[in-house]
Amino acid sequence: MVKRVTTKDKILNAAETLFAEHGFEQTSLRQITADAQVNLASVNYHFGSKKALIQAVMARYLEVLMPALERELRQLSQQPQITTRAVFDCFRGPLQELTHVRRQGPTIFLSLLGFAYTEIQGHLRRYTMAHFGDVIQLLLTLLHEANPQLSPVAMFWRLHFVLGATVFAQLSGPALREIAAADFGETIxxxxxxxxxxxxxxxxxxxPTC
Amino acid sequence: MVKRVTTKDKILNAAETLFAEHGFEQTSLRQITADAQVNLASVNYHFGSKKALIQAVMARYLEVLMPALERELRQLSQQPQITTRAVFDCFRGPLQELTHVRRQGPTIFLSLLGFAYTEIQGHLRRYTMAHFGDVIQLLLTLLHEANPQLSPVAMFWRLHFVLGATVFAQLSGPALREIAAADFGETIxxxxxxxxxxxxxxxxxxxPTC
DNA sequence: GCTCATTTTAAACGCTCGTTTTAATTTAAA
DNA sequence: TTTAAATTAAAACGAGCGTTTAAAATGAGC
Structure with missing residues (x-):
């Protein structure tokens, strides 16, 4: 028995696409429900509020990414030698798995992450820490192991620089790829x-710190 | 003769503070004019539109930063050996000069830059390129000189990663400094x-590229 | 002191937003 | 088939937004 696509899923699918393209605050429930071809009121019926919908969209990705990332990190942690590069490479596979959520899953997720950090900073961090705090802790531990010369506070800052560059690269990605194509004739x-x-x-x- | 603060300046001062804190789209003209203690309609009278006000706020900083940056870069370009680090160090002085615009000028400017890139990407890039394109070109040239092994397209991407990390570090700065203070007992x-x-x-x- | 351009003011306009309400419809158990 | 719960639907609510209008206040030149 093939269950047909529920209204809830139609909303989630339309919402995440629009959120990833234009951000959370710039996307209205009217756009979402029009794209999803459902009634405007159904968002509040199924999710309660727009904020809850945003959280549900993020959760659907985090619940796939985080366990996969934890698996990779735990595997790496048993290696004798740990490099920063190896830690970051742990993200490749789990990110790729997001294609199972949606065809453009990895790109969509990173865009969502970008908007989440710029628009609703506090909420996402709290949610992530509450549900996946141990994964983040493992990540920090491994990075520290790879760079014992860096103090924990220095690593804290660098990890957020990393997040910033990643998120920004994703958000500006489409525009930058266009410019790169025009200026360098290279489509990537x-x-x-x-x-x-x-x-x-x-x-x-x-x-090195200095 | 001491000219008293004009309405136009009162608006600019209130606007840039609110813009830097909450972003452009999240800040309403009503908040701005309330803080500035001027009439709501005066924004449209003096600037024409909200978009023009945003541009005026950015221009006031760029017109101080860019000439100073150009001076530093030109001075560096006469050195025999150029390192990436030396190029980035060129930003220190000019950023510091922004304190002449406002007490918290450097911080405010970087926050504005962050929001400008995430909220109104196209506009700022066009404006910057049109008015200060030669400075950007000089910057790219020097960075290439410091890293001749990097292809122009590779440098293009890395420069935007740099911008991303900078911008996000600034946007998340207040929140992150708070966390760092709580977790590491270090107020910075x-x-x-x-x-x-x-x-x-x-x-x-x-x-290295790989 | 009068005049005319500049600036300030209060009020309203048209629009979009998230949310709520109330009724109609569908679904599934009895 | 009846009945009660779950879902969908249409319409309106109240609030906030950028902008416009038209009148009032201000200020400089004669």
């Missing part, structure tokens, strides 16, 4: 941005 | 974030 895929990004991030984290 | 000033950021950025730009 969204995934390739990540390939360019990872060495940059690893170099930044590994940089 | 906004300026110190920049001190932590610059080595990270230089390390990222200098990283």
């Amino acid at each position: 895929a969204p995934d390739e941005v990540l390939e360019r990004l990872i060495p940059f991030l690893a170099g930044g984290v590994d940089a | 000033a906004p300026d110190e974030v920049l001190e932590r950021l610059i080595p990270f950025l230089a390390g990222g730009v200098d990283a």
